[in-house]
Amino acid sequence: MSDLDLARSPAIRRLADWDHQQLQSLAAEYGTPLYVTDLERVKANYRRFSAAFPDAHVMYAAKAHTGRSVLEALLSVGADIECAAGGELKRSVDAGADPNTLQYTAVNPPAHDLDYAVDLAEEAPGLTITIGATDTLDRLAERDYDGRVAIRINPGIGTGHHEKVATGNDAKFGIPYEQVPEVADRVREEFELVGLHSHAGSGVLTDDLEDHCMAIERVGELARRVGGVEFVDIGGGFGVPYHEDEPPLDLEQTAEMVREAVGEIDAQLKLEPGRYIVADAGLILTTVNTIKETPTATVVGVDASLATLIRPAMFGSYHPMQNVSAPDRETEPVTVGGPVCTSADVFATDRPIARPERNDILAIGNAGSYGYELASQFHSQPRPAEVALEDGTSRVVRRRETLEDVTRVEQ
Ligand SMILES: *Cc1c(COP(=O)(O)O)cnc(C)c1O
Numbered sequence: 499m500s501d502l503d504l505a506r507s508p509a510i511r512r513l514a515d516w517d518h519q520q521l522q523s524l525a526a527e528y529g530t531p532l533y534v535t536d537l538e539r540v541k542a543n544y545r546r547f548s549a550a551f552p553d554a555h556v557m558y559a560a561k562a563h564t565g566r567s568v569l570e571a572l573l574s575v576g577a578d579i580e581c582a583a584g585g586e587l588k589r590s591v592d593a594g595a596d597p598n599t600l601q602y603t604a605v606n607p608p609a610h611d612l613d614y615a616v617d618l619a620e621e622a623p624g625l626t627i628t629i630g631a632t633d634t635l636d637r638l639a640e641r642d643y644d645g646r647v648a649i650r651i652n653p654g655i656g657t658g659h660h661e662k663v664a665t666g667n668d669a670k671f672g673i674p675y676e677q678v679p680e681v682a683d684r685v686r687e688e689f690e691l692v693g694l695h696s697h698a699g700s701g702v703l704t705d706d707l708e709d710h711c712m713a714i715e716r717v718g719e720l721a722r723r724v725g726g727v728e729f730v731d732i733g734g735g736f737g738v739p740y741h742e743d744e745p746p747l748d749l750e751q752t753a754e755m756v757r758e759a760v761g762e763i764d765a766q767l768k769l770e771p772g773r774y775i776v777a778d779a780g781l782i783l784t785t786v787n788t789i790k791e792t793p794t795a796t797v798v799g800v801d802a803s804l805a806t807l808i809r810p811a812m813f814g815s816y817h818p819m820q821n822v823s824a825p826d827r828e829t830e831p832v833t834v835g836g837p838v839c840t841s842a843d844v845f846a847t848d849r850p851i852a853r854p855e856r857n858d859i860l861a862i863g864n865a866g867s868y869g870y871e872l873a874s875q876f877h878s879q880p881r882p883a884e885v886a887l888e889d890g891t892s893r894v895v896r897r898r899e900t901l902e903d904v905t906r907v908e909q
Contacts, residue, residue, distance in 0.1 A: 507542035509746035510739055511778040513818040513863030521822045524885060524892060525783045525859045531802040532783040533870050533884035535563070535895070537571040539779035540866075544577050547736075547771055550749035551756075554767040557601060559734045560586045562772030562867040563780070567886045567895040569593035572775070580734075580770040584611035587618060598624025601731075601770075603650065603695070604634050605671065616641045628695045628731075630672045632681060639688060647685050648693035648731065651678055651720060653713040655698060672696065675716060682724045693768070694721050697733025700773065703747055710735065711759035718760040730760065731768035738777040740816045740864050747774075773867040780866020782807055782882075783822070784836075786858045795833045795847070798854045803836025804843045805876040807862060807869050811842035818863035819845065821852040828853055834860070838877050870896070878904050 508515075524534055548556045557580045558572045564586055569579065570593045578599040579590045584607075591597055602615045604627055616638065619625040623645055629635055630650040638647070652672030673681050678694070685691040698713035699706070714732050721730045739746050760767060784806075788799030809815035819834065821827065829850040836843045845862060854860065873881050880899030885892050 507539075507546050509546070509749065511539055512742060513781065513820050513861060514742075516781065516861065516863075518820075518822040518825055518861075521781075521783060521861055522859055525785070525822075527892075528883055528885050528894065529898065530783050530785040530859065531800075531806050531882040533780060533865065533882060533896075534783060535565065535568065535776075535780045535866055535884060535886050537567060537779070537886050537888040540568055540571050540776055541575045543775045543779060544572055544575055547749065547769075547774060548576075550753045551767070551769060554769055555729070557731075557768060557770040558775055559770045559772030560590060561871065563776040563869070563871055564589050565870065565884060565886075565895060566593050567884075567888075568776060569595070571888070584608075584614035587615060591618070596624075597622035601626045601628060601648070603628040603630075603697075605630055607634060607637075609637075612637055612641065616643045619643065619645050626692055628693070629685075632673070632684070635681075635684065635688070644689050646692045647689040648695045648727075648729070649673055649678060649681055649685060649691070650695045650697070651675060651717055653696055653698055653716040655709060655713040655716070675720070678720050679724055691724075691727060693727050693729040693731055693765070694724065695731040695733065697735060697770070699735045701737040702735045703737040703739065704745070704751070706737075707752060707755055711755050714756060714759040715761070718763055721763045721765060722761070725764070727765050729766040729768045730763050731770060732756065732760065734769065734771040734773070736769075736771045736774040738774060738864060738867075740818065742818055776866040777864045778866065780864075780869055782862040782865045782869065784860050784862065786854045786856055786860060789854065789856055796830060798832045798834045798851075798860075800834055800836055800845070800860060802845070802862065802882075803838040803877065803879065804840070805838060805874045805879050806836070806882060807845070807865055808872045808874070809868060810845050811840075812872075817845065817865065819849060819851055820861050820863070821854050821858050822861050823858040824852050824855070826852065837879075875899070875904050880904055 557578045581587045626646040628648040650672040696717045784800040784802035790797040804811040830853045831848045833847045834845045883898035884896040886895040
């Protein structure tokens with residue numbers, strides 16, 4: 499695909515748009531549960547997002563999916579990477595990122611994460627550390643760091659699809675708005691003040707845009723007050739529609755609103771989407787192992803669980819689901835749950851799906867972000883494999899764990 503084609507790619511890839519025949523073959527070849535990540539779609543999402551913000555710098559927030567194949571794919575189309583932990587810095591360097599381009603957002607940073615970042619910065623003075631507390635400045639000074647620092651602002655306004663991810667008005671994140679000018683003075687004395695940063699939520703769709711832009715407005719105001727910074731980073735948080743009938747974010751409109759909210763700034767605008775880049779590029783394939791008729795529901799048991807995808811249990815999130823073995827069968831409302839002994843281990847209740855039968859393969863859509871990333875070995879379940887699609891072929895990019903992997907660190 500040419501650059502232009504990638505930039506013009508559709509705004510959302512629905513679960514129904516995937517090649518069901520191919521998904522069935524992948525399940526047969528690699529087994530289930532299986533994470534499938536389409537790297538072409540990852541790249542297309544990045545290109546399309548960047549094209550909507552032509553004079554801004556778009557980074558990828560790694561924590562949505564830190565798989566090496568994803569980082570490599572994004573680096574190949576010119577993305578820089580925003581990291582929120584030392585491990586993410588390490589993964590980015592391993593994937594081939596120039597450490598000079600990395601941005602490390604330190605939230606209550608553990609000592610070893612700060613050590614790692616400061617060590618990296620010694621060789622790579624272009625690395626930027628974003629602080630959200632003056633303690634972090636003290637701790638950087640203790641490590642003789644005097645390099646690039648950005649200040650994360652708590653704009654006092656938060657937005658997002660769930661209160662647990664609306665970070666903007668959460669005291670945990672960033673320097674309180676009123677304190678920023680004073681902290682900026684201190685940073686200028688002891689470090690190199692390069693940017694102002696804010697990340698005020700997640701899963702922002704058109705309806706939340708106005709609130710989101712109020713937070714961005716405050717960042718723009720501060721940028722004018724503080725002055726003399728290289729960049730203003732308004733974070734990520736751009737949403738994708740999880741429900742089939744929800745419209746995707748209008749990127750052109752979003753870009754316009756963001757521009758207007760930031761206002762005139764003498765600095766580069768930066769954005770750092772995570773979810774938007776990878777969500778619809780990934781799905782989970784799972785095999786039906788049980789069908790149980792009860793007086794209240796038809797229960798469909800599958801081999802994926804909340805250990806595979808925790809978003810439904812953690813946020814009550816809706817994920818689209820389809821029977822890829824028999825998409826044309828009549829639909830029936832069913833409850834789909836996994837093997838974990840808690841009532842939270844349910845992907846859907848009363849969901850109309852082409853009537854599943856034992857051994858059918860179901861696909862769970864929009865699992866590319868915060869999917870594998872939040873996977874666990876709960877119930878002593880080895881983590882599933884991940885397969886990447888690129889250049890018309892498939893390859894395993896993370897092997898399926900074994901029971902030995904589950905007990906490996908015990909002594
Ligand atoms: C999580 C995070 C992002 C990405 O958020 P999305 O909702 O996935 O776009 C960006 N910046 C920071 C600092 C984050 O913590």
